[in-house]
Amino acid sequence: xxxxxxxxxxxxxxxxxxxxxxxxxxxxxxxxxxxxxxxxxxxxxxxxxxxxxxxxxxxxxxxxxxxxxxxxxxxxxxxxxxxxxxxxxxxxxxxxxxxxxxxxxxxxxxxxxxxxxxxxxxxxxxxxxxxxxxxxxxxxxxxxxxxxxxxxxxxxxxxxxxxxxxxxxxxxxxxxxxxxxxxxxxxxxxxxxxxxxxxxxxxxxxxxxxxxxxxxxxxxxxxxxxxxxxxxxxxxxxxxxxxxxxxxxxxxxxxxxxxxxxxxxxxxxxxxxxxxxxxxxxxxxxxxxxxxxxxxxxxxxxxxxxxxxxxxxxxxxxxxxxxxxxxxxxxxxxxxxxxxxxxxxxxxxxxxxxxxxxxxxxxxxxxxxxxxxxxxxxxxxxxxxxxxxxxxxxxxxxxxxxxxx
Amino acid sequence: xxxxxxxxxxxxxxxxxxxxxxxxxxxxxxxxxxxxxxxxxxxxxxxxxxxxxxxxxxxxxxxxxxxxxxxxxxxxxxxxxxxxxxxxxxxxxxxxxxxxxxxxxxxxxxxxxxxxxxxxxxxxxxxxxxxxxxxxxxxxxxxxxxxxxxxxxxxxxxxxxxxxxxxxxxxxxxxxxxxxxxxxxxxxxxxxxxxxxxxxxxxxxxxxxxxxxxxxxxxxxxxx
Ligand SMILES: Nc1ncnc2c1ncn2[C@@H]1O[C@H](COP(=O)(O)OP(=O)(O)O)[C@@H](O)[C@H]1O
Ligand SMILES: [Mg+2]
Numbered sequence: 001x002x003x004x005x006x007x008x009x010x011x012x013x014x015x016x017x018x019x020x021x022x023x024x025x026x027x028x029x030x031x032x033x034x035x036x037x038x039x040x041x042x043x044x045x046x047x048x049x050x051x052x053x054x055x056x057x058x059x060x061x062x063x064x065x066x067x068x069x070x071x072x073x074x075x076x077x078x079x080x081x082x083x084x085x086x087x088x089x090x091x092x093x094x095x096x097x098x099x100x101x102x103x104x105x106x107x108x109x110x111x112x113x114x115x116x117x118x119x120x121x122x123x124x125x126x127x128x129x130x131x132x133x134x135x136x137x138x139x140x141x142x143x144x145x146x147x148x149x150x151x152x153x154x155x156x157x158x159x160x161x162x163x164x165x166x167x168x169x170x171x172x173x174x175x176x177x178x179x180x181x182x183x184x185x186x187x188x189x190x191x192x193x194x195x196x197x198x199x200x201x202x203x204x205x206x207x208x209x210x211x212x213x214x215x216x217x218x219x220x221x222x223x224x225x226x227x228x229x230x231x232x233x234x235x236x237x238x239x240x241x242x243x244x245x246x247x248x249x250x251x252x253x254x255x256x257x258x259x260x261x262x263x264x265x266x267x268x269x270x271x272x273x274x275x276x277x278x279x280x281x282x283x284x285x286x287x288x289x290x291x292x293x294x295x296x297x298x299x300x301x302x303x304x305x306x307x308x309x310x311x312x313x314x315x316x317x318x319x320x321x322x323x324x325x326x327x328x329x330x331x332x333x334x335x336x337x338x339x340x341x342x343x344x345x346x347x348x349x350x351x352x353x354x355x356x357x358x359x360x361x362x363x364x365x366x367x368x369x370x371x372x373x374x375x376x377x378x379x380x381x382x383x384x385x386x387x388x389x390x391x392x393x394x395x396x397x398x399x400x401x402x403x404x405x
Numbered sequence: 406x407x408x409x410x411x412x413x414x415x416x417x418x419x420x421x422x423x424x425x426x427x428x429x430x431x432x433x434x435x436x437x438x439x440x441x442x443x444x445x446x447x448x449x450x451x452x453x454x455x456x457x458x459x460x461x462x463x464x465x466x467x468x469x470x471x472x473x474x475x476x477x478x479x480x481x482x483x484x485x486x487x488x489x490x491x492x493x494x495x496x497x498x499x500x501x502x503x504x505x506x507x508x509x510x511x512x513x514x515x516x517x518x519x520x521x522x523x524x525x526x527x528x529x530x531x532x533x534x535x536x537x538x539x540x541x542x543x544x545x546x547x548x549x550x551x552x553x554x555x556x557x558x559x560x561x562x563x564x565x566x567x568x569x570x571x572x573x574x575x576x577x578x579x580x581x582x583x584x585x586x587x588x589x590x591x592x593x594x595x596x597x598x599x600x601x602x603x604x605x606x607x608x609x610x611x612x613x614x615x616x617x618x619x620x621x622x623x624x625x626x627x628x629x
Contacts, residue, residue, distance in 0.1 A: 003514045010502045301498045304459055305559075306487020307515045308480055397459050400498060 031280025126209025300399025320384025
């Protein structure tokens with residue numbers, strides 16, 4: 001490469017001499033610097049925002065869910081044979097699976113809370129062990145109810161009050177069919193951290209809930225060991241579970257639509273900002289073409305002295321790399337540095353009541369920076385290849401003649 | 406050695422077809438120097454370009470240093486030009502971004518020679534034409550005569566088997582011209598170099614073993 005470097009480096013220096021070429025090479029370097037910096041910054045801002053969103057999502061969604069088939073089949077099967085409860089079987093299977101750290105059985109149902117004669121419809125969540133992580137309540141299961149503040153306010157209830165939980169499934173009593181009900185104390189009132197609190201459930205200990213709502217939707221939420229991959233564990237579980245009985249859903253599958261929108265958002269922002277890099281690459285092509293036309297005769301002389309066309313092409317490819325690497329490298333580093341600075345010192349603030357945090361977080365990811373660099377290299381390489389091709393097509397005699405006239 | 410037979414070359418200049426060479430025959434033995442003279446526009450540079458594998462004839466055969474130039478692939482010809490030929494172009498054609506010595510070293514760099522021995526060789530050549538102290542100068546800092554002498558050093562640096570020179574002493578005063586001819590003579594004697602010089606200078610032509618005149622598209626011997 002001695003010859004190629006020798007020529008390319010000298011031509012790179014000579015781009016300072018001609019005002020037009022200098023302008024174009026400055027535009028190339030500057031455009032690439034701005035473009036890569038903007039790309040890295042935009043991706044860091046998106047990653048910071050999406051990271052928060054996903055963390056929030058992870059708090060509300062278990063890594064894996066096993067849902068009993070939504071229809072009547074498992075329900076009736078459950079009712080008939082008390083000895084073999086498929087949920088127990090599935091829970092045992094899940095608990096014994098590699099990578100599963102914990103299994104929690106949940107039951108979802110619609111019912112009513114009645115205090116005196118004013119029943120209101122509520123979501124009921126039967127739970128075992130501890131309240132699920134997305135319910136902002138600390139501590140163990142309580143024998144009574146855990147009620148969202150919205151429900152407590154509507155019914156004028158306070159901790160310690162007794163309230164009646166009513167199930168739509170009637171029970172057979174000596175005086176005919178009567179709704180199944182149970183009086184339970186309110187142990188805790190919780191405030192949801194969700195913006196819309198209309199669906200916040202009333203938590204009922206699983207034992208009571210199953211007795212009241214045998215037709216509720218039963219579900220197992222799995223927590224995984226930190227190193228376990230939800231997709232892998234999910235695939236493994238699916239092999240052992242009859243799909244007509246239960247379906248296994250990873251948190252990614254459960255949030256497919258949201259994840260798709262996040263990816264789409266990232267792709268659109270990336271494409272829009274990448275246009276800066278595309279424009280800078282056009283400037284590079286123009287700069288290379290101008291260098292080549294100002295050096296036509298000299299390239300002709302080099303060809304006449306036996307420099308093979310492919311090597312002359314490489315001279316201009318390398319020149320293209322020299323013209324772009326500084327700008328792109330500086331831009332990438334500056335973008336990453338600026339993003340880290342903005343994140344560290346929380347420079348950009350947001351109103352604290354609209355968002356989880358009161359500043360705009362930035363997250364510089366190695367893969368994002370790599371993607372930016374790869375895209376920049378692809379754009380500039382395309383420009384350089386097109387620009388350099390002309391160098392290999394030069395006819396030495398024509399080139400030397402053209403310079404004299 | 407050089408053996409040319411029946412070479413023709415025409416240029417299409419718009420609607421006009423200019424037949425520049427109309428059957429040129431030429432033999433230059435190894436170690437011999439031939440001078441080509443002729444009026445301006447008679448096709449001397451065209452003939453030299455064909456000998457130098459820079460242009461292809463319309464018809465005829467061209468053998469230079471054992472290579473049939475009309476039957477070789479372009480990539481092979483590039484290697485041949487670098488290895489076996491030295492060019493002195495009609496206009497010095499130095500590279501303005503490189504110093505005098507870097508220009509002289511350039512064919513060696515193309516050949517991939519180590520730079521240390523190359524620069525020593527280039528400096529020796531520059532010294533022989535009295536330009537050792539100008540080695541670090543850029544072409545635009547040099548006079549026309551100095552540039553031409555550097556162009557000659559560049560053509561000689563790889564000690565080519567064949568040297569093609571288009572008016573090598575054209576821009577030189579008689580003292581510099583004499584130095585250049587000395588240099589060419591030394592090389593011819595040491596390396597048995599075959600040379601073709603295009604010249605207007607009768608003094609230069611007189612020193613050559615063979616003088617040929619290109620006129621009307623044909624080459625005629627003027628004297629041995
Ligand atoms: N590439 C070309 N296209 C058209 N005409 C050319 C070309 N090269 C040379 N000629 C013409 O051919 C003739 C011979 O040119 P040249 O070989 O340079 O003559 P000389 O070197 O003897 O002065 C001139 O008339 C010139 O204009
Ligand atoms: Mg000429």
